[in-house]
Amino acid sequence: MDIRKNKFTYFAGISANLLTYGSGLGYGWASPALSKLSGHVDPENNPLSSPTTVTQESWIASLLSLGAMCSPFLTAFLSEKIGRKKTLLVFVLPTIISHLILIFAKRVVDFYVARFLIGLSTGCAITIVPLYSAEISQKHNRGAIGALVIVMLASGHFTASVVAPYVTIRTFSALALIPSGLFLIVFGIFVPESPYFYILMDDKRGAKLSLEKLRGTENVGEELGEIVKSVEELKSSERDNLRELFTSSYCLRCLFWSVALIFFQQLTGLIYIVNYTQKIFESAHTPISEEIAVMLVTLVQITSILVSTQILDRVPRRKLALLSLTSILVITTTMGTYFYMQKHHFNLLHFTWLPVLCLMVFILSFNMGICPISYIFPGEIFQPNVKSLGVNLVMCVGLFWEFAVASFLPALSNRFGFDVPFWVFTGATCFGIAFVGFSMPETGGKSFLEINESLRYKE
Known part of the structure; x- marks a missing residue:
């Protein structure tokens, strides 16, 4: 496997997984943040007027999972209607809103809403990013690009464990906006839609341009034909x-x-x-x-x-x-x-x-x-x-x-x-x-x- 020959495909896979990295930050946020909100650590910088109870902590921790549970079917439906790329771009917005809420949060309910919103983005990331990754990759690099999902999720978690204990909740939330901003710019501007989606929409020209950009060559006729055949078989079944x-x-x-x-x-x-x-x-x-x-x-x-x-x-x-x-x-x-x-x-x-x-x-x-x-x-x-x-x-x-x-x-x-x-x-x-x-x-x-x-x- 030569990454140099497929560098833009890897670039596209990593760019899409900036959303997954943001989800990893969300999972990793809970452990250090709950210790601060409960007053066990750094009580003078607790944004809440009083320490959280065990019940409140459990809801703050778990609402990410509830939000994620609400996403898969909605995002799968949208990805078939407006495309994989647009769906991912839409669902980075809840993460951005979530961190903005956390920067100014002063009530427990603010943390509830923020955690649920980042959960919505997480559900999209774990549903649509693997689909997009599979559709832009080739046989020889599908495993490596597909594995980026769990690697980036874990990397986000690790980043949170390294940074979050040593800064305030507000500061970490501001820093956590960076990967979401990068995702909007890099993935939104430079990375193409999945060629499979173009074929689903009967847009062979769009699929060809997408493949040419992903592969760095105009010689994509054979691969385009395989995608057309695969989609036609799917539609017939x-x-x-x-x-x-x-x-x-x-x-x-x-x-x-x-x-x-x-x-x-x-x-x-x-x-x-x-x-x-x-x-x-x-x-x-x-x-x-x-x-x-x-x-x-x-x-x-x-x-x-x-x-x-x-x-x-x-x-x-x-x-x-x-x-x-x-x-x-x-x-x-x-x-x-x-x-x-x-x-x-x-x-x-x-x-x-x-x-x-x-x-x-x-x-x-x-x-x-x-x-x-x-x-x-x-x-x-x-x-x-x-x-x-x-x-x-x-x-x-x-x-x-x-x-x-x-x-x-x-x-x-x-x-x-x-x-x-x-x-x-x-x-x-x-x-x-x-x-x-x-x-x-x-x-x-x-x-x-x-x-x-x-x-x-x-x-």
Whole structure:
């Protein structure tokens, strides 16, 4: 793979993912900001007149997920009507408005609105950016450009963990406007619409110009012909996709497998750990500062995502998911035991380093197995005519459970102790291991046709 020969394609992919980077900033914002809003850190710069309650914190943390849950079907519809590029440009506006609200926020409700708005942009980013990336890329670089989504999301999270603890909420919100502004300028002015969308609109000239710009050559006739053929086959197979998704036994089984996998992925507790990393370390009395511990965890997140792109196609999906979930089970059990013993006043003075190590291993295990697999898997098993609908539905279900975990687990930990959420994650992960081991079909190393035929053979 020679990046120099496809430099504008990579430029377009990175430009589109500036929106995803902004979403990563939104996810990473929660941990340091909640510590400040609750008065535990930097109370003199709290924009609120009084510290937040646990309930208010859980809503501030979780409303991003609720906003993201509302986006996929709307953005998918718009992307078919006005194009992938225009849809992305429209949905960067909620992020910009969100940060402007946060700069001047003085009431809890301001934070609610801002977090919901950035969630709308996040839902668009995780739905349309992968679609746009796939449609502008080629066979030899589709994996690398597609992986930019999770890399940029993690990079935004890491940036927030490095910067946000050391500046005020207002300052960080002002800084967070920069990638959104860059996205509007760079992606809006220099990057073309997807050639696939032009063909969907019967605009071959527009598709040709788009391909010429993306490839840096006028010799795009063969690729243009392949796109035309692909779109024509898609149009010829169109039927009542919604009805088929919920009546076909094959589609229902695919839906069950996909929804179950995303459910167990969310119930490992990642969103809870992401939102409350700093508070977890504060409660654990770690030997290094909470801010440094959070940075270490997010740095591991980026590293593990980069490594996962190299091993996903080399290790069977089911084996990798089992290894990931088993490691997570060990970690959540260890964390639950640690906080249980701390709650009952055991002497843990010599083990305060353990939570930092555990969460680093948790992030490593999560991002190298169950996380990417649960997002790749639905796109591999749904048949082409219901794939978009099925994947978006699975995404919404996943975001619903992300919202539920972020909303209710903080109250549970506040009332019963920090160990209780980790026991919940441990129990769910046990069921997840059983599901993957006994029910989840293997898709690694198979073409879409081979996957479809092997699953239909089991009917």
